[in-house]
Amino acid sequence: MNARRLAGRLLVAGVGVLAARAALGAVAATPQAPALDRTNFRGRTVTLAAGPALAVGASVAAAAGAPGPASGAAAAVAGLACGAVGLYDDVVGARPDQKAAKGFAGHLRALGDGRVTSGLLKIVGVGAAGLAAASLLAADPTVRAHRHRRGQRRTGRVVDTLLGAGVVAGTANLVNLLDLRPGRALKSGLLLGAPLVSGPAGGLAAGPVGAAAALLPDDLDERVMLGDSGANALGALLGVALAARTGPLGRAGILAVLTALTAASEKVSFTQVIQRTPGLRELDALGRRSA
Numbered sequence: 694m695n696a697r698r699l700a701g702r703l704l705v706a707g708v709g710v711l712a713a714r715a716a717l718g719a720v721a722a723t724p725q726a727p728a729l730d731r732t733n734f735r736g737r738t739v740t741l742a743a744g745p746a747l748a749v750g751a752s753v754a755a756a757a758g759a760p761g762p763a764s765g766a767a768a769a770v771a772g773l774a775c776g777a778v779g780l781y782d783d784v785v786g787a788r789p790d791q792k793a794a795k796g797f798a799g800h801l802r803a804l805g806d807g808r809v810t811s812g813l814l815k816i817v818g819v820g821a822a823g824l825a826a827a828s829l830l831a832a833d834p835t836v837r838a839h840r841h842r843r844g845q846r847r848t849g850r851v852v853d854t855l856l857g858a859g860v861v862a863g864t865a866n867l868v869n870l871l872d873l874r875p876g877r878a879l880k881s882g883l884l885l886g887a888p889l890v891s892g893p894a895g896g897l898a899a900g901p902v903g904a905a906a907a908l909l910p911d912d913l914d915e916r917v918m919l920g921d922s923g924a925n926a927l928g929a930l931l932g933v934a935l936a937a938r939t940g941p942l943g944r945a946g947i948l949a950v951l952t953a954l955t956a957a958s959e960k961v962s963f964t965q966v967i968q969r970t971p972g973l974r975e976l977d978a979l980g981r982r983s984a
Contacts, residue, residue: 694891702890702899705758709903713750717908717917720746728784734874737915741783743908744922748776750907754900755930760835760893760937767829768897768933771822775865775929778818779921785811786921819925820862826933827857836894836937849941856944861932863951868928869921870958875981876913877967879905882927889934898934901927913980 694702720726720742729741752772759765830836831854864885872878882905889898905927911917919927935947967973 694895698895702758702895705754705896705899706890706903706906708757709751709754709900709905710907711750712753712900713746713904713907716749717742717746717911731918731920733915733918735915739915739918741780741918741920741922743912743917744783744920744924744926745776745780747904747908747919747923748772748779748926751901751904751927751930752776754903755897755933756900758896758899759833760896761833763829763833764836764894764897764933764937767826767833767937768900768930770829771826771861771865771929771933772901772926774822774825775819776922776926778815778822779869779923779925781818782811782815783920783922786815815921815925819865819929820858822929823858823861823865823932824854826861826929827854827936830857830933830937833937853941853944856941856948857936859948860936860939860944860951861929863948863955864932864935865925865928867951867954868931869924870955871963872919872921872924873964874977875915875918876909876979877977878919878924878927879909879912880976880979882931883909886931886934889931889938892938894934894937897937898931901930901934909980913982915982 720729721740726740726742730738731741733739752769755768755772756765759768831850868878868882871881883902886898886902886905889895890902908917908919908923912919936944939947967977
């Protein structure tokens with residue numbers, strides 16, 4: 694990465710830092726802020742305000758760092774829409790009648806019983822946001838040129854867009870699945886996002902990386918949590934960055950991995966796997982408040 698591009702990415706990351714911190718202060722100051730208080734796994738009261746703060750801050754910064762207007766719109770749609778449906782699930786999903794449905798299978802069972810859960814609406818919303826974002830990416834000439842997609846037939850572009858939608862939605866879901874301990878989702882986002890900062894479309898990842906870094910200390914100290922709003926938004930934005938730099942084969946490979954991990958989460962506890970794995974266990978605990 695040349696010096697000029699590096700400086701640009703650092704500027705976008707800085708925008709992410711400032712936007713996320715400003716949004717966190719604004720959300721915490723609203724009259725509705727007490728409704729976002731939750732009890733975490735250790736019984737401490739924390740606020741979900743970091744979720745919408747990250748969704749707004751990271752989306753604004755990603756759009757600012759995008760290589761073109763269409764890819765900027767893709768980032769804004771993915772981040773804000775996934776953050777909004779995630780926030781709806783954070784608020785409505787906390788109600789007693791909604792808590793029973795867990796995981797994709799649980800939401801489908803509830804639908805079979807005639808109940809539409811907030812989690813199911815979130816799944817549909819994230820999928821629709823992924824499809825819109827992938828369609829907008831396909832309209833960005835800078836992204837098309839980087840991905841060597843010129844000359845593709847219409848059918849190929851349709852399949853490619855569907856794969857891109859799967860990458861955006863699947864990454865949003867995966868980061869959300871990891872948001873079970875303080876700092877885990879943000880650390881995962883930083884590890885995934887940092888390598889994506891390079892390349893012509895790297896500005897799409899620089900903003901979310903900056904926003905994640907800005908909120909990590911508060912998350913580790915158990916003052917805030919991302920909830921579905923922040924985790925879905927962060928994952929969706931990184932999914933946009935992934936989709937922007939991969940062709941159909943790359944998207945298909947990423948989607949296969951995301952699908953396998955999502956299926957595994959229905960049977961295996963990621964927390965238990967992390968606790969049993971040297972290296973992952975220490976990284977997961979790094980910087981976290983002592984028990």
